[in-house]
Amino acid sequence: MRETVVLAYSGGLDTSVCVKWLQEKYNAEVVTVTLDLGQQEDLAEVGRRARAIGAKNHHSIDARAEFVRDYVLPAVRANALYEGKYPLSTALGRPLIAKKLVEVAEEESASAVAHGCTGKGNDQVRIDVTVRAMNPSLKVIAPVREWNMTRDEEILYAQRKGIPIRPSKSIYSVDQNLWGRSVESGPLERPDQEPPQEAFEWTAPVEEAPDAPGYLEIEFEGGVPVGVDGRRMAPLKLIERVNRVAGSHAVGVIDHIEDRLVGIKSREVYECPAAVAIIEAHRDLEKLVLTRHELAFKAQAEREWAWLVYSGLWLEPLKAALDAFILETQARVSGTVRLKLYKGGVRVVGRSSPASIYDVGLSTYGRGSTFDQRSSVGFIDLWGLQSRVAAGRAPKGKEEGSEYGRKRAKAKEAE
Numbered sequence: 001m002r003e004t005v006v007l008a009y010s011g012g013l014d015t016s017v018c019v020k021w022l023q024e025k026y027n028a029e030v031v032t033v034t035l036d037l038g039q040q041e042d043l044a045e046v047g048r049r050a051r052a053i054g055a056k057n058h059h060s061i062d063a064r065a066e067f068v069r070d071y072v073l074p075a076v077r078a079n080a081l082y083e084g085k086y087p088l089s090t091a092l093g094r095p096l097i098a099k100k101l102v103e104v105a106e107e108e109s110a111s112a113v114a115h116g117c118t119g120k121g122n123d124q125v126r127i128d129v130t131v132r133a134m135n136p137s138l139k140v141i142a143p144v145r146e147w148n149m150t151r152d153e154e155i156l157y158a159q160r161k162g163i164p165i166r167p168s169k170s171i172y173s174v175d176q177n178l179w180g181r182s183v184e185s186g187p188l189e190r191p192d193q194e195p196p197q198e199a200f201e202w203t204a205p206v207e208e209a210p211d212a213p214g215y216l217e218i219e220f221e222g223g224v225p226v227g228v229d230g231r232r233m234a235p236l237k238l239i240e241r242v243n244r245v246a247g248s249h250a251v252g253v254i255d256h257i258e259d260r261l262v263g264i265k266s267r268e269v270y271e272c273p274a275a276v277a278i279i280e281a282h283r284d285l286e287k288l289v290l291t292r293h294e295l296a297f298k299a300q301a302e303r304e305w306a307w308l309v310y311s312g313l314w315l316e317p318l319k320a321a322l323d324a325f326i327l328e329t330q331a332r333v334s335g336t337v338r339l340k341l342y343k344g345g346v347r348v349v350g351r352s353s354p355a356s357i358y359d360v361g362l363s364t365y366g367r368g369s370t371f372d373q374r375s376s377v378g379f380i381d382l383w384g385l386q387s388r389v390a391a392g393r394a395p396k397g398k399e400e401g402s403e404y405g406r407k408r409a410k411a412k413e414a415e
Helices: 013-025 043-053 064-077 089-107 123-134 143-147 151-160 235-248 273-289 292-310 317-332 375-383 385-392 403-414
Strands: 004-008 029-036 057-062 112-114 139-141 173-177 180-184 214-221 224-228 253-259 265-271 335-342 345-352
Touching (some): 004 013, 013 029, 043 057, 064 235, 089 112, 214 235, 235 273, 375 385
Antiparallel strands (some): 335 345
């Protein structure tokens, strides 16, 4: 009896070749799965292509709402930016793809799942680890990692096997979902070169962005965005709107050197208008309502959360523990943040919250201040207590004050 393999299928060259290769090498019946994560592709056409190549069955799954609810919104609450820059757009989609692969494999009584990830990237780790954690009995096959063919060799293989090749409209390798667009290859592999504007689709060129600034008011409840410019919206629609508005002002381009999980340093270029704007607004709102101790510790948790997600450990128990902590901090993170968008820049210019711990009576330098400045004397005395004691115990020669003071003293002696 032929085994069944469930393949994550994008409709591109790699996964199209995977269908035939799995049939030949493993004598397998191939079932294909495509998820709609907001990548703006014709999924009906992708399904027809899979069947034409020889897929036994095809599953097309609209996972956009689930992606936003269970993956994107937790990333917002976590202010998730890998290495302080990357909003994890591709990384967030991979555990969901792995989850659906497992679900379809169980439905189809398959013995294995497969994907088109290369051996150089992070995605192989994200999918492999998640599948094995969810169902250890499933075998994971990565044809591209096994065959080690060049792109030219893949094209020749496709021609020999009668696989129709869609002419590529771009020299770039693109992966996108509603949270961001990742662009690689071509001239982007030269880190000393500015990315050509042709690489971008979601963001206007800075030179062509409006000369007048734009504004967005984003409303949050419990740490997640629920409205824009006074209108309540479902999260999916909200993200789409912020993407359009922020992108029109050239906001959301990310160009940085990234440390991949497999040890390679990579020049990565992303377009993430909504992610950049929403995380900036959310982080600022937290400053209004959380204490300095909560903010300091949460910053540590955020770095670890982003690292775990980037490195494929979505189901790691530590991440679940961090989720619980982060969720606890979000109970008071409700309010509205006003963003100013101008020529690629995004800046918070206003924020308000019913849970604000900002007190104008304490902060003002004008009339009506409620802060007793005399209290600072005792505070300063205690705050510097150990520093003063330590300075008094310093080895001889090190207690004479600043370097400037010691030089002045030496100059006087020379006179």
